[in-house]
Amino acid sequence: MKAFALLVTVACCASIPLAAQNLPPAMNFDSAANPLTLPDDVYLGEVGGVATNSRGDIFVYTRTGHPTLSMATARPFAHGGSRLFQFDRSGKFTREIGQGLYGFLFAAQVRVDPQDNLWVVDEMSGMVIKFDPQGRVALLLGRKPESVNNPPRAGGAGGGAEGGAGGRGRAPGAGADQDVFNRPTDVAWDSQGNIFVADGRGNARIAKFSKDGVFVKSWGQKGNAPGQFADVDSIVVDALGNVYAADAGNGRIQVFDNNGTYQREIGNVGNAQAICITPGSNQVMFVSNSNPPNDLDKAGEIYKMRLDGTMVGKFGRAGKLLKEFGSVSAIDCRTEATLYIGEVGNFRVQKLTMR
Amino acid sequence: MVLMVGTVIAQQKATITGVPDIPFTSVANFLKLPAGEYLGESVAVATDSKGNTYVYHRRDTTRLFQFDRNGTFVKEIGKGYYGFEFAHSVRVDKDDNIWTVDEGTNLVTKFSPEGKVLMVVGRRPPAIDGPVVFPAGPNKPAEKYILCRPTDVGWDPQGNIFISDGYCNNRVVKYDKAGRFVAQAGSEKAGTALGEFNLPHGLQVDERGNVWVADRTNNRYQVLDNNLKPIKEITNLGTGWTLCISPGPHQYVFHSNSNPNGNPPGSWDTTGEIYKTELDGTVIGKFGKPGKVAPGFQVVHMLDCRNPSEIVLGEIESWRVQKYVFQSGASSRTAAR
Numbered sequence A: 001m002k003a004f005a006l007l008v009t010v011a012c013c014a015s016i017p018l019a020a021q022n023l024p025p026a027m028n029f030d031s032a033a034n035p036l037t038l039p040d041d042v043y044l045g046e047v048g049g050v051a052t053n054s055r056g057d058i059f060v061y062t063r064t065g066h067p068t069l070s071m072a073t074a075r076p077f078a079h080g081g082s083r084l085f086q087f088d089r090s091g092k093f094t095r096e097i098g099q100g101l102y103g104f105l106f107a108a109q110v111r112v113d114p115q116d117n118l119w120v121v122d123e124m125s126g127m128v129i130k131f132d133p134q135g136r137v138a139l140l141l142g143r144k145p146e147s148v149n150n151p152p153r154a155g156g157a158g159g160g161a162e163g164g165a166g167g168r169g170r171a172p173g174a175g176a177d178q179d180v181f182n183r184p185t186d187v188a189w190d191s192q193g194n195i196f197v198a199d200g201r202g203n204a205r206i207a208k209f210s211k212d213g214v215f216v217k218s219w220g221q222k223g224n225a226p227g228q229f230a231d232v233d234s235i236v237v238d239a240l241g242n243v244y245a246a247d248a249g250n251g252r253i254q255v256f257d258n259n260g261t262y263q264r265e266i267g268n269v270g271n272a273q274a275i276c277i278t279p280g281s282n283q284v285m286f287v288s289n290s291n292p293p294n295d296l297d298k299a300g301e302i303y304k305m306r307l308d309g310t311m312v313g314k315f316g317r318a319g320k321l322l323k324e325f326g327s328v329s330a331i332d333c334r335t336e337a338t339l340y341i342g343e344v345g346n347f348r349v350q351k352l353t354m355r
Numbered sequence B: 001m002v003l004m005v006g007t008v009i010a011q012q013k014a015t016i017t018g019v020p021d022i023p024f025t026s027v028a029n030f031l032k033l034p035a036g037e038y039l040g041e042s043v044a045v046a047t048d049s050k051g052n053t054y055v056y057h058r059r060d061t062t063r064l065f066q067f068d069r070n071g072t073f074v075k076e077i078g079k080g081y082y083g084f085e086f087a088h089s090v091r092v093d094k095d096d097n098i099w100t101v102d103e104g105t106n107l108v109t110k111f112s113p114e115g116k117v118l119m120v121v122g123r124r125p126p127a128i129d130g131p132v133v134f135p136a137g138p139n140k141p142a143e144k145y146i147l148c149r150p151t152d153v154g155w156d157p158q159g160n161i162f163i164s165d166g167y168c169n170n171r172v173v174k175y176d177k178a179g180r181f182v183a184q185a186g187s188e189k190a191g192t193a194l195g196e197f198n199l200p201h202g203l204q205v206d207e208r209g210n211v212w213v214a215d216r217t218n219n220r221y222q223v224l225d226n227n228l229k230p231i232k233e234i235t236n237l238g239t240g241w242t243l244c245i246s247p248g249p250h251q252y253v254f255h256s257n258s259n260p261n262g263n264p265p266g267s268w269d270t271t272g273e274i275y276k277t278e279l280d281g282t283v284i285g286k287f288g289k290p291g292k293v294a295p296g297f298q299v300v301h302m303l304d305c306r307n308p309s310e311i312v313l314g315e316i317e318s319w320r321v322q323k324y325v326f327q328s329g330a331s332s333r334t335a336a337r
Helices: A002-015 B328-335
Strands: A029-031 A046-052 A058-063 A082-087 A093-097 A107-112 A118-122 A127-131 A137-141 A184-189 A195-199 A205-209 A215-219 A234-237 A243-247 A252-256 A262-266 A272-277 A284-289 A302-306 A311-315 A328-332 A338-343 A348-354 B024-026 B041-047 B053-058 B062-067 B073-077 B087-092 B098-102 B107-111 B117-121 B150-155 B161-165 B170-175 B181-187 B200-205 B211-215 B220-224 B230-234 B242-245 B252-256 B274-278 B283-287 B300-307 B310-315 B321-326
Touching: A046 A118, A046 A348, A058 A107, A082 A107, A082 A118, A107 A328, A118 A184, A127 A184, A195 A234, A195 A243, A234 A272, A243 A272, A252 A272, A284 A328, B041 B098, B053 B087, B053 B310, B062 B087, B062 B098, B098 B150, B107 B150, B161 B200, B161 B211, B170 B200, B170 B211, B200 B242, B211 B242, B211 B252, B242 B300, B252 B300
Parallel strands: A046 A107, A046 A328, A107 A184, A184 A234, A272 A328, B041 B087, B041 B300, B087 B150, B150 B200
Antiparallel strands: A029 A348, A046 A058, A046 A338, A058 A082, A082 A093, A107 A118, A118 A127, A127 A137, A184 A195, A195 A205, A205 A215, A234 A243, A243 A252, A252 A262, A272 A284, A284 A302, A302 A311, A328 A338, A338 A348, B024 B321, B041 B053, B041 B310, B053 B062, B062 B073, B087 B098, B098 B107, B107 B117, B150 B161, B161 B170, B170 B181, B200 B211, B211 B220, B220 B230, B242 B252, B252 B274, B274 B283, B300 B310, B310 B321
């Protein structure tokens, strides 16, 4: 049966001209007018991540200011710059989590695992932070660079993390056999709880850890060949444990098995800055072809596709109005019908209802 | 110790002569701050249709305060907001939305009257890029959706958005009301021809949709049509720091030949006055002069003239906002025109 389905898929796609594949049907959707109720004195900045848990609570990890650098200390130290907010399922503000936390500098992503733990990825501190559902720090991957290099080192991240050039004789972007990240962007888990970190925009690799945070392996380096990345911008794992890594700079999503063996690539996805996969069976994937922050006049749409890469439909475009998207950085898709979209450009979260 | 030295801008004495003085009174202690609150450099001030006053000022961080029509503090808007770093302008549109122009984050933000973010134009340079080296050399090419130290914002009656941009671009940009780029005049390069700018520092749009620009380092104002084609320049009112245009069927323009930062020797004798003109350029009168003590000016940076008989103005170097009320004789004389 499975082989038959695969055969049908291949036959179907091979018979459709490429141009038609680039024009998936437009999908209808609505965007709620004010999905989040912000208290006075709480503002969203650039949204790195948005995610929901099993109860419908909404978490937003956002850049609320720039890290402050200390002057005339032994070295310049960076503090602050991002905050993590929780809202209930109606969008009412519940609380702030991790206020003043050491690693909150430049919000990259937030995800919720199947046990409702909260995972935050910070691109500048290089930290992947697991909170338990009560908001306590439960596991840490990475280490925040002690200080910021000024002037910045060539090729280094703003946080001064090393390893971008490969280090220790490794290929550029290959990183080290450790949880030393250089501009990590995302995190995902398989059904056993193994952790996959997208690392990221300084390194160009995927790092796998056991559920207890023991390093297992990493793969990938800078480049455009199979198994190489321009950047690793977003990562999801399907129910079978396959790893889908958005490689926006190469206009593709690469698929690996659970051990990092290259399987295939999904092309025609443009600037894939954010991907999401629905839970359960019959999984589908949403991919944002995000417009770059300096251009509102190209891209910006979100694709819905099957895991084999077949396009189901597309919706939205770049812009500032409701139902338009400004450099999407995050998609939450607990169901196919309701999506939460985080935007860098418009300092907001949209709640979409697909029709 | 000098922390940061900006470009030294030569200040020009106005060439116009024989302009009558407009008599006025200054409202003492116009804004009443709660105990423990302070204004910083009060570079930006605007009023809404209900008489509220907004002050966007440089303090510990850049902050936006709201006061009621009596000058009583109401609330702070945008506390801890990502788009606030170094204030430059605040303006209120016809629907009472509050727009901030932040020269530090390169962002123009539209807030609802309740203080919620409705739209953002531009992008703050991301912190992940690390500390910024003080720029040297030629400006980078201007981009449609990236601003570079923007200075001011205005709207035409259709809601199109006009931004003067700024200290490291030298252009005026038009966006439609949805925030999409339409056109620009000027570029990243400074120039002296009509339609070119050297530090476009203030901007407003009149009811006909013409765009008025304070072209500061060129010591002039320029008037552009709605598609940003230049119409004329005004060169006799000194250095064009900023301007406001009163609403309604008979509009007036107020132009500030502000005294320069640092109060260089002799500058108090040659600068600091504000001119009131008709849209056709006829100069009606002038008022004000530099001074540390009110009603003197210390580098007027923004004017609000929602009511052309009452000017609210923000100053850089005295960390205060003043309200000038024109005496009735002057009002009736100008109203009779």
